[in-house]
Amino acid sequence: MAAKNSKSWFSFKKKLTKTEKKQRSHAVRNTFLIFVLIVLAVALVAAFIFLDRFVKKTSNFGAQSLNLELLDVPEWVGPQLQQEIVDTAHKGGVEFLLNDTIARQVGENLRTLAWLYDVQVIVGAQSIIVKANYRQPLGLIKAQAGQFFIDSQAIVLDYIPVDKLIIPEITGTSAYMLTPRSVGTKSQGADVAAAIELIELLAKMDAHVTPSKPLLAEIKSIDMSNFNGRRSSSQPHIVFYAKDDTEIKWGAKKGDWSRNLEARDEEKLTILYNTFSELGTIQIRAAQKGKFIDLTKPQTRSLPIDKYKR
Known part of the structure; x- marks a missing residue:
């Protein structure tokens, strides 16, 4: 009997009647509904705020005038070329507006x-951003219809002054x-391609041998009129002219020196740059040191410059 009358610690909780259970259930449900309504109200307010901001942003899209921003512009690009890009x-x-359609048109x-x-x-926050590669002109061609530039790939460019x-000038070619x-x-x-190859060769030599005073800066023009001996097989195929009109006889195009039993290309560069180093110039007419420089005759002296001609 004692065992039946004994009570656990948890047996003292008063049991709820059916009516009380029903009332408590209603109270819990009402509390949950109120909570849901509060959450919905907050979400609705947030949605209206977002929608209002979206509408304002959308209404301004395409109405804001922007600048044109050029990225990674090479140092040699001058104001005239930049203006040509803008124009x-x-x-x-086309107006520069905050608009993807405008960006595509640009x-x-x-x-x-x-x-x-x-x-x-692309359209940026404050500007239309342009990223591109630039063709660097290597040679100038004066044609009957005007002046043009040629880049390393022989792409023809309209003439825009580039002072840096x-x-x-490349003369005596079909490009006139x-x-x-x-x-x-x-x-x-092929004559234009050969001229470009020699300009690049001298530019590489300058970068390695005389970066502070490039020899190429004293070259006025490259005469290709006798390219491959088309006028005279006995005369140099290619001739450089310095700014004082000193004639620099280069000879056959790069790599073809053996056909005319000329000095190797390396020897030609050696003579040319030794002259430049010893006299401080290749304008020997102005310096009264001679009238021409002949690079075609084989020499015994050589410089370790093979790597510069590639």
Whole structure:
């Protein structure tokens, strides 16, 4: 009997009647409903705030006038070329607005400019951003229809002054027939390609041997009129002219020295740069040291410059 009357610690809790249980259930449900309503109200207010901001942002999209920002512009690009880029981007009356459609139009416009390639245009927070690669002119060609530049790939560029680059003139080529319609196309002349190759060769030599005083800066022009001996097999195929009109007889195009039993290309560079080093110039007419420099005759002296000609 004692065992039946014994109570555990948890047996003292008063049992609820059915009515009390029902009332408590209603109270819990009402509390939950109130909580849900509060959460919904807060979410609704937040949604209205977001929608209001979105509408304001959307209404301003396309209405804000922006600047054109050019990224990674090479140091040699001058104000005239930059202005040409801006003018081309504006072509067709395009306004620089915060608008993806405008960005696409700007990109299409800039892809017509021969000076640029791999053009990418995006809309930034405060500007339309342009990232592109720039074609660096290496040679100047004076044609009947005007002046044009040629880059390392022989792409024809319209003439825009670039003061920070050394750009010798290439004469005596078929490119004298260039017209404005040639801009953006590739010159197919082998003589132009050979001239570009020599300009790049001298530029690399300057960078390694005389970076502070480039020899190329004293070259006025490269005469290709007798390229491959088309006028006279006995005369040098290629001739450089210094700014004082000193004639520098280079001879056959790069790599073809053996056909005419000329000095190797390395020997030609040795003579040229030794002269430049000893006299401080290749303008020997002005220095009254002679009238021409002949690089075609084989020499016994040589410099370790093979790596510079590649």
